[in-house]
Amino acid sequence: MTDTLSIKAQLQTCRSKEETFKTLVTLSKTLPRLTAEEKTEDNKIKGCESAVWLIIEESHGIRHFKADSDAKLMRGVLVAILSLVEGKTLTDIQQMDLKAELAELNLSSYLTSSRTNGVLAILGKIASN
Structure with a gap:
């Protein structure tokens, strides 16, 4: 997956809704697909317009995420979200203002x-125990 600064820079340089959309679709292609076995009800995020699955794995206190969606745009949004939290500890994630971080990525029109x-x-599940 592309690093946070690069993703943030790509989204912040978008000057139109269309440009942001194209960038999100391009980013969506960098998100590895989940297998059918990983797309369980337990991994599904409730309350999403499209189907979204999120898997959180922890190793030595560091969190790693896998996610997928049936919608390209949402997959791009997932790449942006995961770029903010991948490889951090739960404490680090809980101390972040994820909503403010996302606001800086020019995603509000979507x-x-x-x-x-x-x-x-999604943010709630990422920051939960």
Whole structure:
């Protein structure tokens, strides 16, 4: 996966809704697909407009994430979200203002109220024990 600074820079340089959309679709291609076995009800995020699955694995206190969605745009948003939290400890993640970090990525025009609820559900699961 591309590093956080690069993703942040790519999204912040977008000057139009169309440019942001193209960037998100391009980013979506960098997210490895989950297997059918990984797309379980337990891994599914409730409250998302599209189907979204999130797997959190922890090794030596460091969190690693796998995610997928049936929607390209949401996969791009997942890449942006995961770039902020991948490889951090739960404590580090809980001390971050993830909503503010996401706001800096120019995604607001894509986060309709139903998508915002889904993103908040994703952020909630990422920051939970």
